[in-house]
Amino acid sequence: MSDGRKSNGGHSTKGFAGRKPKADEQQLIERLSPLEDTAYKALGDGLKEGQSWAVKLFLEYRYGKPKQQIENTNTHNFADGFDVIKNLYATKAQDEME
Secondary structure (H helix, E strand, O other), X not given: OOOOHXXXXXXXXXXXXXXXXXXXXXXXXHHHHHHHHHHHHHHHHHHHOOOHHHHHHHHHHXXXXXXXXXXXXXXXXXHHHHHHHHHHHHHHHXXXXX
């Protein structure tokens, strides 16, 4: 390619894009299953010690994350800018009537 795209250092995503196959996901679940008791114990220990990460994790999985609310503090009034245009057209219309 004469435009240099071939040597730009980019990498192909062929074979890597998209979701992993279900078989790979199942293998991972099977490999992690023996550690399940250890994970629950670590979470329980963290909760007993008052670790903030453990409390956050427990509450998010137990009750779900709270909805994110965005506070809108916009005080701009769009009508202010249109008064100039409205007056311009009103003046033009009066001039045409005269």
